[in-house]
Amino acid sequence: MSCVQTREGGVLVERARVFIVGSGVVGTATGRGLADAGHEVTFIDISAARIRQLLDWGLDARDRLDLADEPESIIFLTLPTPHEGHKYDLSAFSAGTASVGAALKDAAARHTVVVRSTVPPGSTEGLVRSLLEERSGKKAGEGFALASNPEFLRAVSAEKDFAHPWMTVIASRDEDTLQRMTDLLSPFGGELRTFEDPASAEMIKCAHNIFNATKISFWNEMWLVAQRLGVDLDAVASTVAKSAEGSINPKYGIRGGAPYGGMCLPKDTCGFLGFAETIGVEMPLLSAVVEVNDRLVALGAKELDPRTDGGVSEVDGVAGRDIA
Secondary structure, eight states, X not given: OEEEEOTTSSOEEEEOEEEEXXXXXXXHHHHHHHHHTTOEEEEEOSOHHHHHHHHHXXXXXXXXXXXTTOOSOEEEEOOOOOBOSSSBOOHHHHHHHHHHHHHHHTOSSOEEEEEOSOOOTTTIIIIIHXXXXXHXXXXXXXXXXXXXXXXXXXXXXXXXXXXXXXXXXXXOSOHHHHHHHHHHHGGXXXXXXXXXXXXXXXXXXXXXXXXXXXXXXXXXXXXXXXXXXXXXXXXXXXXXXXXXXXXXXXXXXXXXXOOOOTTHHHHHHHHHHHHHHHTTOOOHHHHHHHHHHHHHHHHHHXXXXXXXXXXXXXXXXXXXEOOO
């Protein structure tokens, strides 16, 4: 990297050479945000129409990645990973990753490959690493660096979200790579968390989206009950958003391996299931909540925590094993 002036002028920043492999919503927002920050960005995409659009916007866009004469760079994988039934379709992601591996084969410099796409936990050090090593003939950590940096962008405001992130997550086994990615992304602001294990970062992104989906599904299930009763769900939901500790305390209930206990939670989850049945409303999500908790209670009875007597209670308002 070299020292250059930002577009605003007057302030010296470290300028990175960046490649964006896959120029959809995430890739475009990432690349444009980095370009606006003064970095040298090139977009890579197989779509001729997409390349023309990027060129019309005054951006550097190409149909293939060529690293033969490039200095040390950061290569973001922002390729599509749609679902097919109950699994991720990683065909496009794998093809794009393989093309990066082929480009690394001809590279003289040591480049950093960053997985930004949403992928199953373990993909960075599994699928990605194996494809890059196979196609390049180089070893991760030696011939190239590897990192995970999941995105938290909303499609309707992707560029704004990149420019003003509320959370940035970076993971890499290599400390220098972590520092390099931190230097690149920390100027955008927001909370930054780093991890050694890329699978942790990948799981954060999956859990992030699944948590949002679960919350939406919860209130849709409650909406069915409210419709049957003639109750205004908006008024109910807005009040619960202020009254429930699970809404106002970010740390409530996030300790895994600990079933909920006490008096209220078991009583009302089971009791409300029976009530819903009397008014003819099925509640599969609530049923799953009870089933998962019962499973954890049974597991705790079989595999006692050595720190406890295996009891289940509520500690400091957070349901779980009593470790006092």
